[in-house]
Amino acid sequence: MKYAILIGLFALLVSFTGTPYKKIALQPFDGFDKALLDTVKLTIKDVYGYQVVVMEDIALPRQAFINVKFPRYRADSLIRFLRDKDYGSMDYVMGLTPMELSHTKKDAGGHVKKPAMKYIDWGVHGLGYCPGTSSVASTAKIESDEPSVFISRLKKICIHEFGHNLGLPHCPTDKCVMQDSAEKMSTIDDAELRLCNDCKDKLASIKQSP
Template identity: 30%
Template sequence: MKKIFLSMSFCVALFASCGGNANHDVVKTDKTVVSQAKSKQENKTRTIHVYFFGDFPSNLGSQMIKELRKVYSSVHFEGRISLPDSAYYVPRNRYLAAKLLNTMMTLQLNNDMVLGMTTKDISLKYKEHENWGVMGLSYLNKRAAVISTYRLRIPSKRTEHLRKLMLHELGHVEGLPHCKAEHCIMHDAEGQNRFSQLDDFCSSCKAVFKSKGWDMN
């Protein structure tokens, strides 16, 4: 794009040496084309590509995809992928969340999002902790997330909590930081499962989701 823009600029300079009206027309056309291309890209519906790591339960995964489609129009299940051996952390029988996330990022296309689900215990280096167990991981605006059912240990609440965990991590993917509102799903769990106390997204977080094309009531 940069090379194309430079070429257009060079053409404008040539027209400028030939006459004022020609220069005005070319500049106007150039700006219109760039504006239209930018608008088309921003309005394009992105897709969430979902992957199951290893033996993730099909029924639970299908339920999560169904829940996701209630609030987002384009969700595709892409299949199963293996847990990378390089992510396995032998001392704690866990998988390093950052390495799983890196795997997801290699599967990301264009401006689409990718989500990986696993039943395994996942962890990361956090503050003074060399290996801190977590439920999920994503980076702000990086278009990739990974979530785990391992710490969702209340059978009757597993589906509800996994749904909230999934949306929490995808909120980060869409650029939302942790929210200070006490009952917002984007509230920081601080190492614990508090999803029973997190009812819904606050109005501010919902507004961000809606601006990204989500159907949040």
């Protein structure tokens, strides 16, 4: 009877929190405001129900630095760096940096979007494998005169990129946090800090698949 109760409680916990045994590491890079770490941690736990572990900060890898149009760091290089780094029992890792990020934006055919000079090194707020185990988010270029707006933008970017790691693509639903920003900050500001019902259903299906 005692064991049956314990099993029942565990099943109830899973139903409310998704997969409690899954862990995501938050990896701050040098210069990231540590006062923001708890905010990101609690937001991921609230939206996805995953355990979140904050790591000690590390230096940005020099090989990710690029200076094509502006000095910044390649987001794709950073997520590969994080993917290949040993995080022990962690299932996912999200890098957090104050530095500007960029990557090469491509069209549906996999070619550099036109005009190539604009998109060969395109600035981004974050990036994540879809699906995958690593993502990165930046606080650069999301500043606002209102601190609450800045915090809201950071939360949405982190939830969006981690959603990609979990297998969620961009969503066509208006105001869903997984909506493509379409190169506009207003899209991020207008989005709600939650998954739409379609994305929730997709995520539930992904978690149940073998």
